[in-house]
Amino acid sequence: MSPGLLVAAPRSSSGKTTVTLALMRALARRGLRVRGAKCGPDYIDPAFHQAATGHPSVNLDSFAMGPGLLDAVAGLAAHEADLVVAEGSMGLFDGVRAGAGRTGANADIAARYGWPVILVLDVSGAAQSVAAVALGCAHYDPRITIAGVVLNKVASARHRRLVEAGLARVGIPVLGALMRDAGLVLPERHLGLVQARETADLDARLDRLGDLAEQGLDLDAILAAAAGAAVPSSPGALPRPPGQRIAVASDAAFSFLYPHQAAGWRAMGAELVPFSPLADAAPQAGCDVCWLPGGYPELHAGRIAAARTFLDGLRAFASSKPVHGECGGYMVLGESLEDAAGVVHPMANLLPVATSYRVRRLHLGYRVARLCADGVLGATGARLVGHEFHYASELTPPPGTAEAFARIADAEAVDLGLAGHRRGRVTGTFFHVIAVGDA
Template sequence: MAEVPGLLVSAPSSGTGKTTVMLGLLRALAEDGLAMQPFKSGPDYIDPAFHHAACGRPSFNLDGWAMGPGLWQAIAGQAAGADICLAEGSMGLYDGVATRGQQGFGSSAETARAMGWPVVLVLDVGGQAQSAAATALGFRRYMPDLPFAGVILNRVASPRHERLTRLGMERAGLPVLGVLPRRGDLTLPERHLGLIQAAEHPDLEAAIAGYADFLRAHVDLGTIRAAAAGKPLPQDPPPLPRPPAQRIALARDAAFSFTYPHLLEGWRAAGAEILPFSPLADEAPAAEADLVWLPGGYPELHAGRLAEAEGFRTGLRHHAQTKPVHGECGGYMALGEALIDKDGTRHRMAGLLGLVTSYAARKFHLGYRRAVLCAPMAGFDAGTALRGHEFHYSTILEQPDAPLAAVSDADGAAVAETGSRRGRVTGTFFHLIAAEEAPASGPRRDCPTEEDRSPAETR
């Protein structure tokens, strides 16, 4: 069995600089001639595109809550042929959900332990010195069997600050892998779902090159390379998820871009033909497509252009007369009757579902989702249990169609956003990660009825 050593870049919390470190390390090590395989721990669908831009290899998510062992092995197998794996954690190192999923609770620490990747802990030491060692030591000892490479000190204010902070780390017996001076320009642009999309960055190549130069100047790359370790990869990994159709018309532009990379890779590997089209350019889906798939993204930022895209809307409606259409999150909103933007302006959408959503009535929705299908969805039979993740700020004002699934959160509590179906058209607010490989523990709810749904969903 092949072994590709790796590291997992994590931090005590979000906002500490781990994405900057991740991108800088990927590019710097790739410039040194190493074939880098990036991964993202957890259900993030924005960061993998930045990873790809940094090192030239597609990045894949690993998620212990949503993924069974077969899919995990299939994704880990994508590292074959690489020299080093580098994974980016989500949130804080030990953050996950309270109820166990298919393999775990979804924390980055679980990913590192499962893969045998030592943790590089990025610490924002602003406002403290020796005390930072107590934080690092707590993270090191919280899970004693977690492999640990050392720390990178970020946002160091001065040579004196560095000297004091290093003293604390030496006393705690923690290796310091790098010291990053405070710089205000080492941030990536953000919007309400986190980072902007990689394709939207005004000068992504220059930014990543700058991160690499910064990391090369302030981090011991040789020591970091030497710290990489890992467990053997599966010799004959299972295949990635199969495609829901042979020819898939996939919406792909600034409004629709959030699809998990392992799904697209699995579809292509199984011989499916991906036919991209741009609703924002008023392109209709390919007439020969067997399925139209509208991913999530930022339709709320482009609602006016989508409302004017008559060619896209006509082609979509024509397709739905005889063949399936599916949308997730932003794609689901675009299939609805209308979308109301943050200023309260109502924009006409495709009208294939009765859904009306609003960003003026803003509400935060975030978390894992388990959905048992009440009816078939493209590629899946009724009764199939799916796992995914929901992340948006919209509110349902109207949802008159039949529910698509009985949906619950990670702890098994019912979720009102059930998705919907009408004819051959289906939609969900969660982004699909995987179908369950075996029945999972926890309640299996009946499909919602009209009485179960809130007034806002049915009026």
């Protein structure tokens, strides 16, 4: 296992992504083979990691992934790497109530792979008191090691001295600092950061972050802190492909395909054949199955509704071969999509669902599902684990047993009823699949 580090924080919006990308870019420019990973189900940040390092990033999720899959995906991250830099999500210890090591928290990943934690502290509005937070993180979970802290949003040289005085008192090293700078913030929208492929001047932004890392972080000390435990690799535990030739929608409206899914499919000999609905392209007729990932179809609903070649080709494909849609892909398979302005756009009409973004409501959390019927993702009763994160509302009635995709529960086994739809060879659901099969 390659040495690694986990960049984490006591809470969200502390600057983890900024520090992670700065560190990745600076170390990659030194000639190191840096590989990225994202703790948890976030499907946007890995694309930024890839842009910063030049290599694919993966998700590591201790709740959704069983031990075999988790190690297989960690093996993808560590392959031919000099260093793995993992980025946490939410707070370091935030997760669900589950068994030891299976909570989905960042700390589970650091503990499993022996990766020391670089703790990012947003010091705005505090000084010596920051040390109490860092000390609490250092002692809360004996499985992990806090290698040191990076101070973010430092107001002045005096402010930094005060913060460092508190940390010196409790013996926690400061590995660098970034000054308060609104220009460092990457653009966001309702699901988080604007996608890497849509971020203007991304290379220039990443180079600026790399420059700031060179100036403000002790890169030598951070590298010296990296460590890692050897773990057995389980490449056979990666996801199995739903077909040998998979037509995958891929553009600004359809981009949320988990990297470990695509890697597993390819590892087992499947060919991914991308096509762009926004360019009015249809899935290739020679493919075995069509996969519509999530993304932002609500921002492009007019173009999708006008893409006759795509919609007609999708319907023709679905007449004889399986089609599956996740979240945004599920909405496009439906009857209509109402955008934030209240304009209703006709969609593929392959599933009996109409969705709307006019009144937004957050749907968020892990989903543990049992399939209601045989399909490309498994036989009746097969277990899937995924994650749901969207603001859309369904305007049509919930599915009945005869047309539902799965019965779902949350991470604490609370029954959430029937979800998704199936009609003929077409299936769809709001959750993105992370793992298939019992953990």
